[in-house]
Amino acid sequence: MKTALLLSGGMDSLCLAYWQRPDLGITIDYGQRAAEAEIAASGVICAELGIEQHIVRVDCRSLGSGDMAGVAASAHAPASDWWPYRNQMLATFAAMKAISLGANRLMIGSVKSDGQHADGTPEFVERLNALLSMQEGEMTVEAPAIAMTTAELARRARVPASFLAWAHSCHKANVACGNCRGCNKYFEVFDDLAGDVGGPGQSSAA
Numbered sequence: 564m565k566t567a568l569l570l571s572g573g574m575d576s577l578c579l580a581y582w583q584r585p586d587l588g589i590t591i592d593y594g595q596r597a598a599e600a601e602i603a604a605s606g607v608i609c610a611e612l613g614i615e616q617h618i619v620r621v622d623c624r625s626l627g628s629g630d631m632a633g634v635a636a637s638a639h640a641p642a643s644d645w646w647p648y649r650n651q652m653l654a655t656f657a658a659m660k661a662i663s664l665g666a667n668r669l670m671i672g673s674v675k676s677d678g679q680h681a682d683g684t685p686e687f688v689e690r691l692n693a694l695l696s697m698q699e700g701e702m703t704v705e706a707p708a709i710a711m712t713t714a715e716l717a718r719r720a721r722v723p724a725s726f727l728a729w730a731h732s733c734h735k736a737n738v739a740c741g742n743c744r745g746c747n748k749y750f751e752v753f754d755d756l757a758g759d760v761g762g763p764g765q766s767s768a769a
């Protein structure tokens with residue numbers, strides 16, 4: 564059976580793609596403001612790594628919240644970029660597409676910092692996996708980097724800095740705004756990796 568990756572084109576899923584080399588990369592346009600840039604970044608990643616790219620378009624913007632939807636954040640939002648049940652939604656759409664393509668294993672790019680939201684915790688991934696695996700097709704969901712920071716993942720995957728630069732992390736636009744949480748994370752990760760000799764792909768860390 565094939566392996567699929569929920570590929571947003573951001574740093575975490577890019578590093579996971581480089582490390583795990585899935586058969587399929589599934590990118591979701593769910594109405595987020597940076598959808599086209601995410602699709603373009605994911606396309607470059609898939610082309611460079613020989614991964615089969617698939618794009619799913621489902622307009623859920625009317626259900627969104629905050630920076631990614633371009634509207635005021637929900638009263639329940641713990642952060643300005645929170646979108647209700649976003650990871651659950653994306654994993655479900657990706658699993659639906661993956662199973663139609665003959666895959667029964669789906670990877671998602673959750674990392675340690677995602678644990679500040681309930682849907683970025685190991686417990687959430689375990690329950691999501693239990694829910695999908697009990698249904699027809701027995702799809703499994705994994706988050707191989709959930710115990711790592713993004714910088715640790717980049718080092719573990721040995722991603723070259725030139726490749727990591729293709730990531731699109733902005734939450735607000737197709738051209739990086741430079742002042743959202745996604746852009747700030749992008750700069751912070753590169754700063755963290757700057758001390759590695761020759762960039763993350765040349766680090767001695769494994």
